[in-house]
Amino acid sequence: MKLKEFCDLMESIAPKTLALDFDNVGLLIEPDHPSIEKVLVALDLTLPVAEEAIAGGFDLVLTHHPIFWEPVKSFSVHAPETAAAYALIRHGIGHFAAHTNLDAAAGGVNDVLANLLSLCDIRPLPPENLGRIGRLKNPMPFSEFAALCDSVLNSKGRYVGDPEKTVETVAVIGGSGGGDVRFVSDAGCDAFVTGEMKHGQALDACQLGLRCCVMGHYETEFPVLKPLITRLQNANYDVQYKLTHAGAATLRSL
Numbered sequence: 001m002k003l004k005e006f007c008d009l010m011e012s013i014a015p016k017t018l019a020l021d022f023d024n025v026g027l028l029i030e031p032d033h034p035s036i037e038k039v040l041v042a043l044d045l046t047l048p049v050a051e052e053a054i055a056g057g058f059d060l061v062l063t064h065h066p067i068f069w070e071p072v073k074s075f076s077v078h079a080p081e082t083a084a085a086y087a088l089i090r091h092g093i094g095h096f097a098a099h100t101n102l103d104a105a106a107g108g109v110n111d112v113l114a115n116l117l118s119l120c121d122i123r124p125l126p127p128e129n130l131g132r133i134g135r136l137k138n139p140m141p142f143s144e145f146a147a148l149c150d151s152v153l154n155s156k157g158r159y160v161g162d163p164e165k166t167v168e169t170v171a172v173i174g175g176s177g178g179g180d181v182r183f184v185s186d187a188g189c190d191a192f193v194t195g196e197m198k199h200g201q202a203l204d205a206c207q208l209g210l211r212c213c214v215m216g217h218y219e220t221e222f223p224v225l226k227p228l229i230t231r232l233q234n235a236n237y238d239v240q241y242k243l244t245h246a247g248a249a250t251l252r253s254l
Contacts, residue, residue, distance in 0.1 A: 001036045001239050003027075003094070006060070009235055010098060013228070014108060019101040020128065024066040029085060031059050032092030038240045041229055043222050045095055048246040050084040054091045056242070061088065064109070064221055066097035102224065103130045107231065109174040109224045116152045116223060117193065119170055125187060131173035131180065133187055139168040142191060142211045149193055155219040160202045161211030167191040174220035181205045181212070195220040218248060 007027055019025045040058040042049045045067040053061050067085055075082045088095055102108040104124075110132040114122045119134025136145070143163035150156055170191045171184040178197030185208040192210055195217035205212045229241045 001236050003031065003034050003036055003060075005236070006036050006039075006239070007096070009232065010062075010096060013231060014098040014102040014105040016101055018104040019099065020130075023100045024068055025097050025099050025101050027094065027096050028066055028068055029088055029093070029095035031094035033059065036060055036239055038242070039232075041225050041241055041243050042246065043218060043225065043248060045084045045088075045097075046246070046248075047080075047084045047087065049244060050087040050093075052244055052246045053093050054087060058093060058242075060094040060096060062096050062098070062241075064097070064099060064102060064224070066099055067095060098228075100130060102228070103174060104128070107227065109221055110172050112224045112227055113172045113174050113193065113220055114170075117148065117170065117172065119172075125171050125173070125180070125183065127183065131171055131177060131184075133169065133171050133189060136168050136170060139166050141165070142167050145170075145191060145211075146213055149213045149215055153215050153219045153223075155215045157213050157215040158197075159211070159213055160197070160205045161191075161209075165190070165211060167211060172220075174224070175217050178202075178214075181208065181210055185210045193220070222248075 036059045038058040039060045039062050040053045041062045044065045045061055045063045075086055077086045114132045114134045120137055122132050122134040125131035125133050142161055142165050145167040146159050167190045169189045171189040172193045176196040177194030178201035181201055181204050184192045193213045197214045225243055
């Protein structure tokens with residue numbers, strides 16, 4: 001598969017026009033050859049991921065999070081912000097990122113998250129349309145919904161709100177969605193599932209009467225990667241994809 005064909009395919013799945021203004025998506029490191037045969041897929045481009053790509057003879061690393069958020073003023077093999085990119089470039093391996101555009105895209109991060117929770121009547125969450133709103137087929141107490149989130153996402157979350165209150169309408173934003181509690185409340189949701197939430201945002205949710213399940217950034221975004229690989233593989237069987245957990249940094253109790 002030609003590199004341009006891969007980039008065009010990713011554009012059809014997660015158009016750049018869906019990305020937020022601050023984001024940095026697309027082909028961030030160009031490989032030194034025009035054809036793509038092996039792609040390593042990860043949530044983040046860490047040094048262990050880069051080392052796996054090198055050892056496995058991969059042509060490209062596809063991630064959700066971009067490696068470069070701000071202009072890079074210097075490259076060092078020892079600096080954590082550039083070590084992975086340095087390693088890829090030395091070996092002619094590329095890096096492609098689909099971030100907030102994949103959050104917002106049909107079949108992207110938040111559609112996958114909503115489907116995992118068995119929501120129905122799924123629609124975009126205004127105003128940015130990154131998140132999703134859906135309805136539980138069978139309303140349940142918040143304590144039961146929290147247990148469902150734990151089970152489905154294989155995570156022990158943190159929770160905000162009355163455990164006895166009934167949950168029916170749910171909003172989901174994978175990753176850092178804590179800043180959107182007011183949008184979620186204004187949309188008439190009973191509960192909100194996201195990856196990260198600051199203390200002040202949790203207090204705002206309490207004041208608004210919004211129940212929240214804070215499940216972890218990694219845990220709410222990683223599930224999109226397998227379906228993404230399936231879509232890519234179905235579009236072109238000439239490319240081999242591998243999903244890796246290498247270098248995954250998650251905050252959890254030990």
